[in-house]
Amino acid sequence: MDFLLSVLAQVLRIAVPYALVAVGGCFSERSGVINIALEGILLNSAFGTAVGTIATGSAEAGVLCGVLAGALTALVHTIVTVVGRADQIVSGLAINIASLGATRALLKVLYTSASNSPRILESAWAPLPGFALLGPLGEVVGQPLFLFAVAVVLGAERFLLRSGTGLLLRAAGERPAALDATGFSVVRTRATGVILGGAIAGFGGCWLAFQQNSFTHGMSGGRGYIALAAMIAGKWRPSWAVAACLLFAAAETLQIRFSGRGVPTQFLQMIPYLVALAVLAGWVGRATPPAAIGRPYLRGGEET
Secondary structure, three states, rough: HHHHHHHHHOOOOOOOOHHHHHHHHHHHHHHOOOOOOOHHHHHHHHHHHHHHHHOOOOOHHHHHHHHHHHHHHHHHHHHHHHHHOOOHHHHHHHHHHHHHHHHHHHHHHOOOOEOOOOOOHHHHHHOOOOOHHHHHHHHOOHHHHHHHHHHHHHHHHHHHHHOOHHHHHHHHOOOOHHHHHOOOHHHHHHHHHHHHHHHHHHHHHHHHHHHOOOOOOOOOOOHHHHHHHHHHHHOHHHHHHHHHHHHHHHHHHHHOOOOOOOOHHHHHHHHHHHHHHHHHHHHHHOOOOOOOOOEEEEEOOEEE
């Protein structure tokens, strides 16, 4: 029983950043903006969390800094793509590359190390009392950030599919000309979706920093890209994307559990990506993206 709880705890721990980033991606892409920059958003938010926590000694301040870093990174993507109407994929890739270099440079400036920051105290974000009865599972599900992540996932589904603001976001991604005709700004609506998505993804970076008790160069490790795959496999619905994230997290847990047991390391490292490819191959053909995704919009109805 303890073994099963331990495995479940590990799957949930790994799934949290995937899930938060995938949900954030849903907000951006349902509004019509491709967001390859999720990897950079995750990395910058983890860096912001570590810096904020170390500077203030407060986990709450660290979370705020991490979320702001995610939102600001998304703002850059917004200015370049929504306002400047530049290629969205190129912008996302550029942000990812710039984030990798910038965080390393700032590590050197702030902490005289190009590889990692000082450690965050392990007690910075401890589980709430009362969850100890669940053993290793309680150490994960009892963390305030995990409970918040669950609330975000549940709230995001309802917000996108059943609220008036969610309807506007979806209209910007499906029928921007119709949205424009009703008097709503397509640019402002898409900017809201991208920046809100960046803030949500920023919580994933907060989780990474607290779980590893520091910031390490390149610690996002491709999670943003896997979350992007989960979002597509989930057909741009938050709850379905989270289900795909749990599958990827289970694959990564399998990789960790078999490590050091005679299985070639190279094969183990491939497992999460092989699963992602298999899922995309099986579902992407049946996943219909928002009709106007990736297409910049000019006021008056002309799309480029």
